[in-house]
Amino acid sequence: MLDVSREAGVSSATVSRVLTGSAEVDPKTRMLVLAAVEKLGYRPNLVARGLRRQASQVIALIITDIENPFYTAVCRGVEDSARLAGYSVILCNADRDIEKEREYLRVVEDQNASGIIISPASAHRTDISNLVARGLPVIAVDMALAAATGSVLVDNKDAGALATNHLIGKGCTRIACITGPAENSTAADRVEGYRRAIAEAGIQEEPKLVIYANYLEDGGYKATRRLLGLKTRPDGLFVTNNRMAVGALRALQEMGVSIPDDINIIGFDELPWALELHPYLSLVRQPAYRIGQEAARLLIACIRKEEPVKHVILDAELVARDRRPLAKARKKPAKATIT
Template sequence: MATIYDVARRAEVSPATVSRVANGHANVDPALAERVRDAMRELHYRPNAVARNLRRSRTTLWAVIISDIGNPFFTSLVRGVEDVAQRAGYSVVLCNSDEDPTKEGQYVDAALAEQMAGVIISPAGMANHLNRLVDARVPVVAIDRQQSGAHVDTVLVDNEQGAYLATTHLIESGYQRIACVSGPPGVFTATRRLRGYRRALEEHGRPYEEELVRHGDFREEGGYRAMASLLGPRPRPDALFAANNLMTVGAVECLVDSRIAVPDEMGVVGFDDVPWAHLVRPSLTTVAQPTYELGCEAAGLLTKRIADPERPPTTVTLETKLQIRDSSLRTRQA
């Protein structure tokens, strides 16, 4: 079995450098670190996890706590986290909170009990869970949502601007009564996207009408129910901005069941791209998020936090992009 000294000889570095790479320290020249990792792979070297954890008082595991494992948004995000984690010498444990603060708290308990090296979390709305990690000096990064009352590294997208672009596009496409299916009240992403929708209406001289807004649960069923309730009152809306991908799917399903033609009778724009958005007919206009990059940024911030626990918290905001397809381009006046 290969030892740390065998790896050092193969990589032509000191054993101390091998140790720093194996323990995930960031203060190693990237070229040297890659050489060490190559030597580890070639020699099938596996660090002694038990001894290392005794020295460090922590494992080499990261907990990634997300709100919905069934949402494709998180699939790509977690891949970005894992790719960076692996290069830094860490493994990822995936936890699904189901937007349930109690379940989220149980995973935070587990991260503390198992002495996880760090936590990346999409908060379900409880600042105290983040603060418990901070108080225990566990490196933590919030992703997708900014949590009031918690001073931690955070990675976001510009939710308000993405919603603003989506709603503005529907206005410029000639739609008059634009509805919004927002997310749960009080959830950071839902609040910011609703704000962008409202800003676009007001800047284009359109009234903000409460009867055109519904709050869903970020799930497909919630999108279906919200869309169905919007079809009842008259005059009904002629366009929809849905605040996440799964609710968009539910809303479109409702329109199909109701025999309402998209885009001529109802224009549709969703927030979050989906892999098949360009394959359905009509193809679906979406606000695309850089999901893989979100994960990479979060993992990068976590490695920096592990290397320098005292550094001030950083917030990174990434841009969204409107992917215009057929579902929002009216071909005739309804």
Template sequence: MTGIKEVAQKANVSIATVSRVLSKPETVANETIKKVLEVIEDLKYQPNAAARQLRMSETTTILVVVPDITNTFFSKVLRGIEAVAIKSGYQVLLGDAGNSIERENGYINILRQKKAAGMILLTAGVEASVVEEIAAQYPVVLACEYLEGVDVPTVSIDNISSARKATEHLIKLGHERIGFISGPMNSVLGRDRLTGFYQAMARYNLRVEPDLVQEGSFSYESGYNMMLKFLAYNTVPTAVFAANDEMAFGAINAIEQKGLTVPDDLSVIGFDDIQFASIFKPALTTISQPAFEIGTRAMKLLIGLMKKEEIRKTQYILENKLVLRDSCHKCIR
């Protein structure tokens, strides 16, 4: 029976190198991997099944990169991705960018090293040219976010119109002095939701007070801290639109810490409709994204790219809806 020693001799490498090819291929040059696998096939070495599994993992592992794993919105998107992936024989590798462009670039390098068959980016923090370059060589899909002017398959909602819808809801309740806690301005979601807010205020000829627009980070803490700033002004807003639910929760708790109540003293509206939004007290009025469908649609697109199928439609804008709950009230001031 052929042993690892014979494989190493014929491939003109060490036994340790053969072992690494089978167990830790990322530590071995691609040319060496190819040579060793060819010898394994020729000699019908017993761990041949392991070699096939190595190649299979290169074609069935999907890399999904999220901007921040602590943001619970992405859990539903991931479930949608996995539902399609598992049914189609793929496995999902999750990468948490931690809102770091450097880490996001690091995950992109995994695709360059061919350790994954394709990638779904739930964040678009890196330069558009980088995404365009990697998408020209490997299957890549953007979900939740998008990049202007980049021809990469994308699944998202219209964040501008949905933010406009949320703002108009507050205006129709009689609110005119409205605060806005945005996402980070280096994020397309942060910029788009701010644009929607400005559009709604302009449509109703309402003045946007610069002090009542504060940049958050999509975190609970930033919502809490920005709300404290609003409450420190001589005239506080009657309503606040937070660009995601996590920041809305922080804003509500800051309001209540100051002895005020939502919605009697201030109305608060969020964005995303994460699971906790319906059980938070008060239950949060918010914009609902079809998170699970975003995930399933993105994975189906990626499978099409990996199978080199013709992709006739590359941009999917899914429906969103305003979910009315208890955190908004008619303005009584």
């Protein structure tokens, strides 16, 4: 605020009155102050203005897609765990948009949250350096973030292999995979698991059977139409997130492809309504609610300095709903790995 007052040639008290609207200020003076604010890129610190306590009982949760049921369950887990510990939660939806995410990170910083749980829009472009520099704990979920204080993740490589092995067990020999953006580390890990499974089964990988899409319904729809347009169609399909699976199911229905008579399909995470229309849709399920609970517990422990930083790895679960029996079953017991 002192820099603004110097730039505008007015007192700090005048700057404060302009910014808070607490008293009448001459219009010309107001214009000078606002011009100085714009020039210097000044953002009022709500704590310094006394609108927040120095040690707030608020944590921020920034997620990438509020419409995805997986993140809805994560949010519920975070909120339930936080409330038990006496904390409130601010929810921000970044829509997988780096610029929107950056704006929310700035808002969180100004609001003086005690800590942040974030599902990063990007493992490489998400920037939490300002928060880390201030000593604020940051817990990453769904995707690893190098600068994060801690993380709660699923072993996506094993989960990808689990899904693919299920299709192999159903007798599929030409398995396609629709995954997320190429730069998304979670998508890359699930594809790596897929590739590992088909290699171990002695199946030759076909690059045209792996399609990178956008993690949304239209991406799954377009990718499935593309796969069904191949001269030799796949007999198995692994779709690496639930919203793309919605699009894939729509494409299969439009083209008259029956599940599981014409193709076996396995999704990733729950689709509550889809089971009504597709009772034979198998999936790999992440423990979304538990991820949220554990992330909140870790964050609050960091805030209170109760325990050292931890990185928790959880297993996904196979939910097999196919009406035809498996040729072989491969299901691992649930476990958590903490490092």
